[in-house]
Amino acid sequence: MIKTNKKKINSLYIHIPFCKNICPYCDFVKFYSNKSWENQYINRLIEDLDEVKKKFKKFKTIYIGGGTPSILSRENLINLLDNLKDLRRKKCEFTIEANPEDINDEFLRILKKYKVNRISIGIQSFNKNILKEIKRDYSIDYFELINKVKKYIKNINIDLIYGFKGQTLEDLNKDLDCFIKLNVNHISIYSLIVDEGSIFYVKKYSEQDEDSSRKFYDFILDKLRKNGYERYEISNFARKKKYQSKHNLNYWKNKEYVGIGLASHGYIGPYRYNFTKSLSNYLNKTNLIEKEEVNSKTMKEYFFLTNLRLKDGFKLKDYKKTFKSDFIDDYKTLIDELVKDNLAKITKKKFYFTDDGLIILDFILIKIFNF
Amino acid sequence: MNYDKSLIRNFSVIAHIDHGKSTICDRILELTETIEKREMKDQILDSMDLERERGITIKLNAVTIKYNADDGKTYIFNLIDTPGHVDFTYEVSRSLAACEGALLVIDATQGIEAQTLANLYLAVDNDLTVIPVINKIDLPSARIDFCREELSERIGIDGDSAIPVSAKTGQNIKEILERIVSDIPAPSGDNSNPLKALIFDSYYDSYRGVVILIRVKDGKVKVGDKILLMRSGASFTVTELGIRTPKEIPTRELNCGEVGYLCAQIRDIKDVDVGDTITIFDNPAKEPLPGYRKIKPMVYSGIYPTDSRKYGDLKDALEKLCLSDSSLRYEPETSQALGFGFRCGFLGLLHMDVVQERLEREYGLDLILTSPSVIYRVYLTDGSVINLDNPSKMPDLTLVKQIEEPYVKAQIMTPEEYIGPIMQLCQDRRGIYVDQQYFDATRRVLVYKIPLSEIIYNFFDKLKSYTKGYASLDYEISDYRVSDLAKMDILLNGDVIDALSSIVYKKDAYKKGLKLVSRLKEVIPRQQFEVPIQAAINGKVIARADVKAVRKDVLAKCYGGDISRKRKLLEKQKEGKKRMKMVGSVELPQEAFTSILDIGEDKD
Numbered sequence: 001m002i003k004t005n006k007k008k009i010n011s012l013y014i015h016i017p018f019c020k021n022i023c024p025y026c027d028f029v030k031f032y033s034n035k036s037w038e039n040q041y042i043n044r045l046i047e048d049l050d051e052v053k054k055k056f057k058k059f060k061t062i063y064i065g066g067g068t069p070s071i072l073s074r075e076n077l078i079n080l081l082d083n084l085k086d087l088r089r090k091k092c093e094f095t096i097e098a099n100p101e102d103i104n105d106e107f108l109r110i111l112k113k114y115k116v117n118r119i120s121i122g123i124q125s126f127n128k129n130i131l132k133e134i135k136r137d138y139s140i141d142y143f144e145l146i147n148k149v150k151k152y153i154k155n156i157n158i159d160l161i162y163g164f165k166g167q168t169l170e171d172l173n174k175d176l177d178c179f180i181k182l183n184v185n186h187i188s189i190y191s192l193i194v195d196e197g198s199i200f201y202v203k204k205y206s207e208q209d210e211d212s213s214r215k216f217y218d219f220i221l222d223k224l225r226k227n228g229y230e231r232y233e234i235s236n237f238a239r240k241k242k243y244q245s246k247h248n249l250n251y252w253k254n255k256e257y258v259g260i261g262l263a264s265h266g267y268i269g270p271y272r273y274n275f276t277k278s279l280s281n282y283l284n285k286t287n288l289i290e291k292e293e294v295n296s297k298t299m300k301e302y303f304f305l306t307n308l309r310l311k312d313g314f315k316l317k318d319y320k321k322t323f324k325s326d327f328i329d330d331y332k333t334l335i336d337e338l339v340k341d342n343l344a345k346i347t348k349k350k351f352y353f354t355d356d357g358l359i360i361l362d363f364i365l366i367k368i369f370n371f
Numbered sequence: 372m373n374y375d376k377s378l379i380r381n382f383s384v385i386a387h388i389d390h391g392k393s394t395i396c397d398r399i400l401e402l403t404e405t406i407e408k409r410e411m412k413d414q415i416l417d418s419m420d421l422e423r424e425r426g427i428t429i430k431l432n433a434v435t436i437k438y439n440a441d442d443g444k445t446y447i448f449n450l451i452d453t454p455g456h457v458d459f460t461y462e463v464s465r466s467l468a469a470c471e472g473a474l475l476v477i478d479a480t481q482g483i484e485a486q487t488l489a490n491l492y493l494a495v496d497n498d499l500t501v502i503p504v505i506n507k508i509d510l511p512s513a514r515i516d517f518c519r520e521e522l523s524e525r526i527g528i529d530g531d532s533a534i535p536v537s538a539k540t541g542q543n544i545k546e547i548l549e550r551i552v553s554d555i556p557a558p559s560g561d562n563s564n565p566l567k568a569l570i571f572d573s574y575y576d577s578y579r580g581v582v583i584l585i586r587v588k589d590g591k592v593k594v595g596d597k598i599l600l601m602r603s604g605a606s607f608t609v610t611e612l613g614i615r616t617p618k619e620i621p622t623r624e625l626n627c628g629e630v631g632y633l634c635a636q637i638r639d640i641k642d643v644d645v646g647d648t649i650t651i652f653d654n655p656a657k658e659p660l661p662g663y664r665k666i667k668p669m670v671y672s673g674i675y676p677t678d679s680r681k682y683g684d685l686k687d688a689l690e691k692l693c694l695s696d697s698s699l700r701y702e703p704e705t706s707q708a709l710g711f712g713f714r715c716g717f718l719g720l721l722h723m724d725v726v727q728e729r730l731e732r733e734y735g736l737d738l739i740l741t742s743p744s745v746i747y748r749v750y751l752t753d754g755s756v757i758n759l760d761n762p763s764k765m766p767d768l769t770l771v772k773q774i775e776e777p778y779v780k781a782q783i784m785t786p787e788e789y790i791g792p793i794m795q796l797c798q799d800r801r802g803i804y805v806d807q808q809y810f811d812a813t814r815r816v817l818v819y820k821i822p823l824s825e826i827i828y829n830f831f832d833k834l835k836s837y838t839k840g841y842a843s844l845d846y847e848i849s850d851y852r853v854s855d856l857a858k859m860d861i862l863l864n865g866d867v868i869d870a871l872s873s874i875v876y877k878k879d880a881y882k883k884g885l886k887l888v889s890r891l892k893e894v895i896p897r898q899q900f901e902v903p904i905q906a907a908i909n910g911k912v913i914a915r916a917d918v919k920a921v922r923k924d925v926l927a928k929c930y931g932g933d934i935s936r937k938r939k940l941l942e943k944q945k946e947g948k949k950r951m952k953m954v955g956s957v958e959l960p961q962e963a964f965t966s967i968l969d970i971g972e973d974k975d
Contacts, residue, residue: 013931190927217923234926251931
């Protein structure tokens with residue numbers, strides 16, 4: 001085989017836009033699942049994957065997200081996974097998102113066979129009333145389910161959401177207890193956002209007020225820490241460093257990634273791009289891609305808005321390498337101010353936000369951008 | 372075309388805002404083929420974007436029209452468009468002084484409004500021939516007979532002579548033109564007399580200097596003439612004359628009765644006073660034309676650049692803006708909170724709004740405007756008097772003997788059923804009842820004397836909302852009266868912010884203070900640290916509210932697709948932040964400075 005000048009990029013994202021139910025908080029591009037669309041879509045994805053194979057080296061991380069990848073038919077799932085075989089590096093973190101009600105032995109067996117080694121399960125809440133409100137199955141025994149998953153895949157993430165209308169701190173505490181009992185290594189816990197494009201938005205569902213949201217967040221941080229989970233990103237906690245999501249860390253370190261599929265995003269320097277949100281356009285390859293060229297100014301903004309989400313912030317030498325100047329020289333007075341107010345810390349090696357800083361990250365980012 | 376004074380008709384159009392004046396002008400321009408259809412934009416005489424967008428006429432504008440009448444002769448019409456808002460009454464009187472006749476436009480569905488009436492009286496004062504026009508007859512709710520009756524009974528104009536038209540469909544527009552020919556007299560005066568030309572507007576052109584719009588009342592003027600501005604005493608040589616159709620067409624001379632523009636290499640707009648009379652230097656007229664009352668700003672506000680480094684840009688912009696807006700006044704001032712800026716005088720709040728928008732749009736500036744204030748007369752114990760246009764400059768109370776504030780005579784025309792709420796509103800605003808007249812079977816005119824400061828704080832909006840939009844308002848300054856007033860300071864983080872000070876009626880002070888601090892709390896975004904807002908009179912705190920600290924401000928989810936979206940979102944917020952003013956350690960949005968205007972809004 002001839003070694004070509006294929007580009008080396010760490011991560012590959014594949015989007016599956018189909019769902020059985022539309023969750024009222026979700027603003028992603030999604031469609032009610034439909035056999036014929038699904039078949040066409042997977043075939044179309046595979047065409048794009050062939051292109052990816054020609055242009056890029058194998059990936060360190062692959063992530064199949066959605067939508068709901070777990071509702072793909074057995075044939076389509078196998079077809080897709082089979083086509084990803086040649087895109088995995090040896091030690092590849094290979095994640096798939098799944099809905100609890102789709103998880104069964106057969107599904108897990110297929111994943112295992114195709115070396116999917118991480119699974120992200122959208123549980124959202126263990127509270128029956130909340131599950132009803134967000135139109136999810138509330139008859140599942142999660143303890144049993146997770147034990148079943150563990151037989152096939154060790155690396156499990158659970159998604160939870162907080163900040164529903166009427167939810168009390170006590171409700172939240174119970175949800176966290178349920179999660180802790182499951183004994184998995186990773187959790188993503190998000191405050192409910194009512195985004196344009198979601199059913200909640202149309203229904204004018206109101207988000208939790210800022211002060212309670214902060215109270216809930218502090219509670220979560222404290223409780224998860226006490227139970228051995230370390231927050232490494234605003235909404236992500238892992239028991240050990242090795243359980244942190246390498247795929248997502250790649251985003252947060254502002255590194256390149258390839259995105260494939262309807263409405264997926266990618267970053268192949270110097271462009272950030274996204275695929276069309278229209279299924280027919282995607283299938284017919286019309287108006288397929290929009291892209292934005294990252295320039296030196298926006299590069300800085302991307303660098304800060306991603307890296308500073310991480311508990312460890314960024315390495316000063318990475319800043320220097322990227323921007324050819326010294327971070328401390330560039331932002332001296334602002335750094336002093338942030339450090340004085342205990343919002344950030346700076347060491348010889350890195351710059352990062354404290355707990356107090358992280359929780360008002362966007363507020364501080366504006367200051368940095370306007371500096 | 373040969374000059375024949377008997378074929379000239381000079382007229383303007385007066386109307387209440389929204390009654391269709393600009394559309395009628397459009398139709399006239401179309402019908403006379405002054406402007407070809409393909410060049411036609413809606414409201415062609417409203418040349419500013421702002422005018423078209425808001426559907427209001429701000430600047431007056433003049434255009435010369437050729438009309439082939441039914442009698443076989445070709446007439447020259449000079450149409451001078453006028454603004455319809457109460458703020459701009461002054462400009463109306465300028466254009467009326469240049470005409471022999473006026474079209475009075477009435478909305479067939481609304482009837483006569485207070486503003487129409489006020490402008491009509493101005494026209495009658497100027498001895499103009501008035502041709503009433505009832506517009507919007509195409510609407511099902513049109514009440515033509517009612518309008519005719521109103522004209523006869525309320526104003527004393529023959530209602531039967533009114534022309535019913537629809538500017539929208541073009542119906543009967545031609546009759547307007549014929550009536551202009553038959554009813555409006557040709558100009559008087561004579562070419563052989565010494566020149567008297569009235570300056571009714573001027574603007575600046577970077578190539579030709581000041582361009583003056585004139586109406587020749589007597590005599591004539593030629594290119595090359597040495598002219599004298601009779602009141603200012605300045606003299607120049609005429610370099611260019613012409614008419615506007617509305618394209619400028621140069622001519623050799625402007626004769627008695629004609630309307631046109633004049634250039635004379637005038638570099639400084641200040642040399643040209645609108646209302647002044649131009650005559651020939653070597654053969655001057657005995658005395659100038661009567662002119663009209665000098666413009667006096669009613670409302671003052673500080674204008675500051677959000678970014679202090681833009682002070683120079685603001686200064687340039689104001690200088691340029693004044694060239695096309697002769698009613699704007701400004702002088703430099705400084706504020707501890709806002710730095711260097713200008714105290715500006717406006718005809719009213721709409722005028723202030725328009726100036727702000729023009730500065731921001733046409734000159735790309737981000738501005739902070741402080742709360743508008745009227746001019747207070749402050750009598751000091753040492754016998755001296757100060758005209759105070761900036762509340763923060765109020766002298767120490769121990770030095771003040773008494774304070775007077777300007778009152779207006781307000782005429783409110785309203786359907787009977789709203790009399791109660793309006794009287795309540797006037798009383799709440801410290802109004803003094805003067806008179807009440809029946810206007811017609813269903814409408815009355817209420818006359819009140821009300822402090823001008825109460826009028827500028829939201830009075831008009833309230834009036835409109837109390838009366839479902841049916842009441843109309845006209846007012847003029849009447850006199851100064853002693854009032855029990857005090858300066859209310861606003862403190863942020865314990866520091867007095869001079870730009871937020873206002874003069875309040877003492878009895879209302881507690882209520883106003885409470886409302887103001889809670890309004891400020893609403894408009895000031897959360898800050899890094901909690902910020903107390905206090906209202907104080909004479910150093911005594913009367914109200915307090917706290918702006919909370921930011922507690923949580925972070926996007927929960929940020930994965931592949933969210934990253935670009937997030938950056939764009941932050942970019943937008945960043946631009947928003949740039950429009951805020953750092954005052955001490957607190958970031959204030961523009962709304963904070965004018966919140967005193969909004970506090971009348973809340974229901975008590």
